[in-house]
Amino acid sequence: MIQMNPLQKKTLRVSLLFCLVLFFGINPIAQSAPQASPEEQFILDESKRFIKDGHLTEGLSSLELFYTNHPESPLAPDALIEIGKTYAEQGDLKKAIASYRLFLEKFPKHPEANAVRFKLSSTYLQAGGKPGETDQNIEKALSVWNKIEEVSEFKNSIYTRASEIYIEREEYANALRVLVQKKVAVSSPAEAAQIGSAIIALIRNRLSTKELLTLASEFSPRFPSDEAMMQLIKTYDKNGIYYLEEKEGKRFLSLFPNHAYAPEVERLIEAIQEKIKENDYLIGVILPLSGKLESFGMSALQGVELALKQFKSEFPKSGVGLVIRDRVESEAAIEEWADEYAPLCMIGPLMSKEVNLIAPVVERGSFALITPGATAAKLPAMGTSVFRNATTPASQCHAISEHAVSALALKRFAIFSPNDTSGKEWVRCLRANITEMGGVVALVQSYAPHETDFKSTIEPLKKTYEKKIGEQNGFDAIFLPGDTKAIGLILPQLAFYGLKNIPLLGTMGWADPGFLKRAGAYAEGAVFVDGFFQESQNPVIQSFVQAYKEQFQQDPNLFAAQAYDSANMIFEAIKQGANTPSKVTAAIAKTEGLEGVSGFISEMKDGEAIKKPFLLQIRKGKLVQVN
Numbered sequence: 001m002i003q004m005n006p007l008q009k010k011t012l013r014v015s016l017l018f019c020l021v022l023f024f025g026i027n028p029i030a031q032s033a034p035q036a037s038p039e040e041q042f043i044l045d046e047s048k049r050f051i052k053d054g055h056l057t058e059g060l061s062s063l064e065l066f067y068t069n070h071p072e073s074p075l076a077p078d079a080l081i082e083i084g085k086t087y088a089e090q091g092d093l094k095k096a097i098a099s100y101r102l103f104l105e106k107f108p109k110h111p112e113a114n115a116v117r118f119k120l121s122s123t124y125l126q127a128g129g130k131p132g133e134t135d136q137n138i139e140k141a142l143s144v145w146n147k148i149e150e151v152s153e154f155k156n157s158i159y160t161r162a163s164e165i166y167i168e169r170e171e172y173a174n175a176l177r178v179l180v181q182k183k184v185a186v187s188s189p190a191e192a193a194q195i196g197s198a199i200i201a202l203i204r205n206r207l208s209t210k211e212l213l214t215l216a217s218e219f220s221p222r223f224p225s226d227e228a229m230m231q232l233i234k235t236y237d238k239n240g241i242y243y244l245e246e247k248e249g250k251r252f253l254s255l256f257p258n259h260a261y262a263p264e265v266e267r268l269i270e271a272i273q274e275k276i277k278e279n280d281y282l283i284g285v286i287l288p289l290s291g292k293l294e295s296f297g298m299s300a301l302q303g304v305e306l307a308l309k310q311f312k313s314e315f316p317k318s319g320v321g322l323v324i325r326d327r328v329e330s331e332a333a334i335e336e337w338a339d340e341y342a343p344l345c346m347i348g349p350l351m352s353k354e355v356n357l358i359a360p361v362v363e364r365g366s367f368a369l370i371t372p373g374a375t376a377a378k379l380p381a382m383g384t385s386v387f388r389n390a391t392t393p394a395s396q397c398h399a400i401s402e403h404a405v406s407a408l409a410l411k412r413f414a415i416f417s418p419n420d421t422s423g424k425e426w427v428r429c430l431r432a433n434i435t436e437m438g439g440v441v442a443l444v445q446s447y448a449p450h451e452t453d454f455k456s457t458i459e460p461l462k463k464t465y466e467k468k469i470g471e472q473n474g475f476d477a478i479f480l481p482g483d484t485k486a487i488g489l490i491l492p493q494l495a496f497y498g499l500k501n502i503p504l505l506g507t508m509g510w511a512d513p514g515f516l517k518r519a520g521a522y523a524e525g526a527v528f529v530d531g532f533f534q535e536s537q538n539p540v541i542q543s544f545v546q547a548y549k550e551q552f553q554q555d556p557n558l559f560a561a562q563a564y565d566s567a568n569m570i571f572e573a574i575k576q577g578a579n580t581p582s583k584v585t586a587a588i589a590k591t592e593g594l595e596g597v598s599g600f601i602s603e604m605k606d607g608e609a610i611k612k613p614f615l616l617q618i619r620k621g622k623l624v625q626v627n
Contacts, residue, residue: 035074044078044079047059047082048082050062051063051086056086059086071106076107077107077110080099080107081103081116084096084100084120100120114152118157121145121158125137125165138174138178142181145158159182160182163182172202173215176199176207179198179199180224182195196223196224200224200227203215207231209232212229212232213232229255230265232248233249237268240275240321242272243289245272247289247326249269253265253266277341280319281320281321282322282342282344283320283343283345283346283570284325285323285325285346286328287300288349290326290327293351296350296373296557300348300350300560300562304564305322306547306564307563307564307567308321308322308567311568315575323341328354331361334358334361335364338367343367343581344367344579344580345367346369347372348369348371349371350371350373355371355374356380359379363384365581367581367584368584368588369385371386371387372566373562377394386607387569387588388608388609389569389596391508391599393429396529397429398433400479400506400615401433402437403627404527405438408477410476411440413434413440413441414441414464414474414475414477414479415441415443415478415479415481416445416446416461417481418448418482419446419448422482426507445457449486455493455497461478462497465502476503478503479506482507483509484509484515487510488518491523492519492520507528508531510523510530511528511530516621520621524619524620529613530613530616531558532561532597532599540597541597544597561598564596565597565598569601570588573587573588591603591604596609599612612627614627615627
């Protein structure tokens with residue numbers, strides 16, 4: 001006789017029971033109201049006993065086989081719970097999660113459904129993982145309860161644990177979001193008030209300005225948006241950022257006019273004007289801080305703020321401050337504003353039409369204005385009170401033409417440009433500069449704006465290129481001014497139609513990562529001009545980039561760099577003793593030899609900051625400065 005140990009006997013007994021069930025055709029699926037048979041109960045009990053006795057593998061196999069053969073049994077939910085529980089105890093959390101999810105999919109109305117939801121969400125939280133995986137698992141744990149309206153001890157305990165995990169990881173904004181969900185879920189007013197206090201404590205003590213801005217927008221116009229906005233207002237007031245304090249204060253009052261904080265906000269706004277005037281000297285800043293150009297205006301403003309911070313660290317008792325205005329409504333409004341604050345000078349605006357609008361105010365006030373963005377060919381009163389520190393099309397034309405003719409020794413050029421006002425101006429400018437430097441424009445070929453198939457316009461280029469001038473081709477290089485979206489389509493088509501390995505020359509915009517990705521290998525070797533290059537090895541630029549990132553947690557752009565340099569021209573004037581509008585204006589007009597981050601400013605000529613833009617080349621998909 002074969003000898004069997006107790007475990008083998010139990011396993012055989014369970015197997016025989018399965019065979020009997022199958023042989024006699026006991027099929028719970030076919031019954032309209034399935035009832036657990038004694039055999040099913042016995043199999044389930046034996047499987048649990050295996051697990052209790054430490055025979056986990058055999059017990060799990062038996063349970064899984066039971067569910068496979070009896071998915072509609074009244075005991076099937078119990079089997080899935082036991083499978084999930086056993087896997088969780090073994091540390092196999094993925095299989096535990098799979099079992100609990102299957103339970104909720106098959107038996108969402110079961111009396112034990114909430115208990116299983118708790119087990120599932122707890123297992124998600126236990127799973128942890130890398131930072132990204134942990135975040136996903138916390139979100140999954142919370143999503144288990146998203147459609148469950150009733151409040152339960154299970155639901156609240158998951159919210160509590162999820163918020164604790166985020167706090168342990170110092171992710172306070174995420175902890176706050178979970179607590180907001182918990183506050184909505186609880187039924188006790190006292191408990192809701194307690195959770196609200198915890199949320200307010202996080203807002204007042206743990207969140208960064210960036211997080212406060214995000215949360216103020218995310219929850220507007222309800223709690224805790226009001227608390228986040230109030231904390232922003234107080235933070236701006238403490239740090240002397242009065243333009244943002246006023247902006248956020250007015251927004252608060254529009255959203256929460258009857259709020260308990262409203263009187264305090266009104267008092268803070270009323271006091272702003274006097275706080276600004278406490279400075280001995282004011283620099284006016286007019287930039288677009290709302291609307292479509294807000295991102296450009298904010299970048300420029302941050303450049304000015306960084307320059308001021310560095311100046312005040314060197315001269316802490318200088319008494320210099322900023323008075324900031326969002327936009328230019330009218331000449332009269334700007335004149336009233338200038339009379340109120342009597343600035344030493346102004347920085348801004350970015351748009352040429354706005355510079356033209358307020359130029360008369362500047363002239364009458366006898367104070368300087370430096371625009372870090374206006375690029376129109378002519379601005380009023382250049383050289384008297386209106387100055388420009390911006391990378392203009394004219395400066396780009398000169399720089400890229402000079403580099404092509406002098407440094408690259410290219411002589412004959414084709415210009416492939418859009419047939420619009422901007423394209424025609426580029427052609428005029430490039431032709432004039434190339435000719436002045438001894439080069440020749442062999443062909444000007446235009447294409448229609450918004451064109452996508454360039455075959456018909458590339459054919460004349462190809463014919464001219466293949467036409468020999470002595471032993472030389474018809475031209476040595478192609479200038480491609482214009483929109484980078486169109487140029488991204490043009491470059492591969494040039495190669496497709498046989499114009500390969502020809503030097504390509506471009507203007508600002510080619511440094512955009514999106515363009516580089518679209519253009520790919522077709523842009524390899526191209527040289528173009530730009531007004532700022534944050535990867536420059538120039539130590540002055542590297543220091544600026546690092547300081548900007550540390551203060552604003554983002555990369556600087558062209559407007560930030562040009563505004564930073566504009567502000568430093570003013571601070572250089574103040575360092576030299578200029579303490580009246582006329583003296584500052586005179587000092588700016590004499591600027592020379594200033595190591596700017598948007599280019600070395602050799603002199604200020606007729607109101608224009610004379611500097612060489614950056615010349616960049618695309619090498620193996622990366623940008624390299626070549627000048």
